Amino acid sequence: MILATTKQIQYLQDLADRADYLKMRHPSLIPQGLCHIKWDNEGVTSDKASRCIQFYNEILRKADVLLHPMPKEDLPA
Numbered sequence: 001m002i003l004a005t006t007k008q009i010q011y012l013q014d015l016a017d018r019a020d021y022l023k024m025r026h027p028s029l030i031p032q033g034l035c036h037i038k039w040d041n042e043g044v045t046s047d048k049a050s051r052c053i054q055f056y057n058e059i060l061r062k063a064d065v066l067l068h069p070m071p072k073e074d075l076p077a
Contacts, residue, residue: 003041004049012049013039015056022063029063 004012020036022029039049 002046004044004046006041008046008049008053009039009041009044012053012056015053015060019056019059022060026063026067029066030059034059 016037016039019030019034023034023036
């Protein structure tokens with residue numbers, strides 16, 4: 001069992017904080033049941049941290065697409 005690095009935990013906490021901030025302003029963009037978590041190195045494996053980072057990144061990416069849609073380009077006929 002390899003524990004998560006300090007850098008992984010810091011990044012994970014940053015993502016959790018960003019998701020919580022977004023949830024306060026646009027609750028419909030964050031899945032119901034996602035609660036703010038205070039992450040620390042106690043017992044968090046590197047694998048779990050990586051999966052949680054991917055989870056938060058995907059949530060934030062989808063929210064960004066909904067909040068900032070790309071303008072549709074006029075294609076030549």
